[in-house]
Amino acid sequence: MTNISIAPSILSADFAKLGEEVAEVERGGADWIHVDVMDGHFVPNLTFGALVMESIAPHTKLPLDVHLMVENPELYVPAFAKAGAHMITVHAEACVHLHRVLHLIKEHGVKAGVAINPATPVSAIREVLEDVDLVLIMTVNPGFGGQAFIPGTLRKITELREWKQEHGIDFHIEVDGGVTSATAPLVVEAGADVLVAGSAVFGKVDRRAAMAEIRDSVTLPR
Numbered sequence: 001m002t003n004i005s006i007a008p009s010i011l012s013a014d015f016a017k018l019g020e021e022v023a024e025v026e027r028g029g030a031d032w033i034h035v036d037v038m039d040g041h042f043v044p045n046l047t048f049g050a051l052v053m054e055s056i057a058p059h060t061k062l063p064l065d066v067h068l069m070v071e072n073p074e075l076y077v078p079a080f081a082k083a084g085a086h087m088i089t090v091h092a093e094a095c096v097h098l099h100r101v102l103h104l105i106k107e108h109g110v111k112a113g114v115a116i117n118p119a120t121p122v123s124a125i126r127e128v129l130e131d132v133d134l135v136l137i138m139t140v141n142p143g144f145g146g147q148a149f150i151p152g153t154l155r156k157i158t159e160l161r162e163w164k165q166e167h168g169i170d171f172h173i174e175v176d177g178g179v180t181s182a183t184a185p186l187v188v189e190a191g192a193d194v195l196v197a198g199s200a201v202f203g204k205v206d207r208r209a210a211m212a213e214i215r216d217s218v219t220l221p222r
């Protein structure tokens with residue numbers, strides 16, 4: 001079975017103590033830290049920029065998985081790379097020159113990911129699938145934590161898994177939005193290997209138990 005990584009999204013953490021929050025989920029068994037950056041234009045919400053992430057970075061050794069929900073993401077790639085990003089994912093819908101942006105990310109020594117919204121087909125990113133380290137399938141419309149999983153997105157995960165098999169190339173398939181112990185088995189069965197979970201982890205008092213519940217849902221026999 002594929003190794004499954006859990007990436008708690010700090011969007012649902014307590015912003016007044018982000019350092020402690022990431023350290024706690026690292027101790028509790030998280031694999032990556034998912035960092036949601038929103039500009040109030042590409043999505044109807046605002047979060048933070050590279051300076052805030054730079055101040056979080058010393059509090060964890062886990063890879064920082066930056067999800068840029070911003071227009072003109074190429075403008076922010078250098079700052080997030082400098083701030084300690086391990087992976088930077090940009091939205092296909094936000095990039096006129098998607099191939100160029102993905103290579104800009106790699107030139108900064110960072111792994112490159114591409115994200116698609118629920119209404120965007122896999123065909124929109126087919127020409128860059130050999131250029132990416134990760135594809136992020138949004139399983140909610142981006143902008144907010146705590147939304148309900150959109151089941152119609154599952155067929156895109158399956159399509160990507162089949163594409164990987166057919167072409168013999170590898171990249172992570174990450175899912176983001178509404179991931180819980182109820183939906184995790186569905187996305188893993190479809191082919192996802194990185195599970196972002198915001199409210200299902202940070203919304204719980206016991207974060208270790210919350211992550212264990214998600215991991216057990218995809219590893220223990222049903």
Ligand SMILES: O=C(CO)[C@@H](O)[C@H](O)COP(=O)(O)O
Pocket residue numbers: 009010011012034036067069140141142143144145146147176177178179196197198199200
């Ligand atoms: O990128 C986003 C939202 O746009 C996510 O990363 C959310 O933070 C996921 O939150 P939950 O749906 O897991 O509560």
Ligand SMILES: [Fe+2]
Pocket residue numbers: 009034035036067176196
């Ligand atoms: Fe995200």
